[in-house]
Amino acid sequence: xxxxxxxxxxxxxxxxxxxxxxxxxxxxxxxxxxxxxxxxxxxxxxxxxxxxxxxxxxxxxxxxxxx
Numbered sequence: 001x002x003x004x005x006x007x008x009x010x011x012x013x014x015x016x017x018x019x020x021x022x023x024x025x026x027x028x029x030x031x032x033x034x035x036x037x038x039x040x041x042x043x044x045x046x047x048x049x050x051x052x053x054x055x056x057x058x059x060x061x062x063x064x065x066x067x
Contacts, residue, residue, distance in 0.1 A: 017057040024055035
């Protein structure tokens with residue numbers, strides 16, 4: 001996201017993308033596990049992989065063609 005937003009027309013575009021990402025990742029199983037394990041004072045058992053299930057924080061955006 002940081003690389004993509006370097007060329008954004010306005011900083012608000014980056015803010016919106018970041019907010020969408022936090023909202024969607026905050027609803028994940030790992031987020032629930034992190035809070036639950038903290039409250040239960042036990043080590044967390046995260047099952048999600050960082051590369052899986054990434055939210056679409058740029059809806060409608062098309063990747064530019066590689067030249």
